[in-house]
Amino acid sequence: xxxxxxDIETAFSLLNTKECVNTYKLYPWxxxxxxxxxxxxxxxxxxxxxxxxxxxHALYAACAGAKEIDCVDKNFLCKYYQALKIAxxxxxxxxxxxxxxxxxxxxxxxxxxxxxDIKEFMEDEAFIFWNELINSRVFKKNKRLxxxxxxxxxxxxxxxxxKEKLSTAKI
Numbered sequence: 572x573x574x575x576x577x578d579i580e581t582a583f584s585l586l587n588t589k590e591c592v593n594t595y596k597l598y599p600w601x602x603x604x605x606x607x608x609x610x611x612x613x614x615x616x617x618x619x620x621x622x623x624x625x626x627x628h629a630l631y632a633a634c635a636g637a638k639e640i641d642c643v644d645k646n647f648l649c650k651y652y653q654a655l656k657i658a659x660x661x662x663x664x665x666x667x668x669x670x671x672x673x674x675x676x677x678x679x680x681x682x683x684x685x686x687x688d689i690k691e692f693m694e695d696e697a698f699i700f701w702n703e704l705i706n707s708r709v710f711k712k713n714k715r716l717x718x719x720x721x722x723x724x725x726x727x728x729x730x731x732x733x734k735e736k737l738s739t740a741k742i
Contacts, residue, residue: 575696578647579703585716586709596718597652599672599679601627606727609635626653630660630726633740634733640742648716653742654697655680658689661737665730682711 581595605627615636621628623644632640642653659668672678686693686702693701704710726733 574647575699578651579700582648582700582704582716583707583709586704586707586713588715595646595648597646597648597716598625599652599717601625605631623649623653625649626656627726629653629742630657630733630737631728633736633742634728636736638740640740642742651697651700654693655684655689655701657737657742658692658697659684660730660734661692662689668730679714679717 585595601624609631612635614632616638617636618639618641619629619632619635619637620641620643621632623629623642623646626649629640629642642650644650659671663671671681671684673681682705684701684705686698686705690698704716710716
């Protein structure tokens with residue numbers, strides 16, 4: 572079985588269970604106040620190593636000037652979420668980006684994403700992963716893929732600058 576197939580099956584397992592299985596649940600937003608400490612670092616043209624998590628660390632590192640960002644996480648589903656978040660930023664303006672997370676007043680991913688609109692900003696595996704999930708009935712019915720702890724707030728970043736820096740950063 573390929574890693575992609577395993578990852579899709581793990582995601583569907585999370586969506587279909589009613590148990591509290593936090594091992595592979597995704598943080599939709601960082602549960603740290605990372606905006607407080609990235610402002611102290613000039614990462615211009617430097618390499619950075621970040622936890623993948625919600626993808627927010629890589630976003631802040633890119634905005635701080637990092638050109639190459641390696642991300643690690645024990646949760647192998649995080650890479651797909653980060654890829655989706657970055658593709659949404661690169662494809663849309665700030666309001667449209669956040670509209671994809673306004674799910675009944677909660678800042679969780681909606682099922683209204685038009686993947687073909689952002690496909691050019693995603694690697695094939697991430698596109699396939701989200702295409703399987705977003706188009707499933709179980710994803711539309713529940714959000715068990717995501718944790719609910721953390722700080723669901725908007726970025727403390729200039730969105731246009733973030734978009735520009737992401738377009739040149741290698742993550």
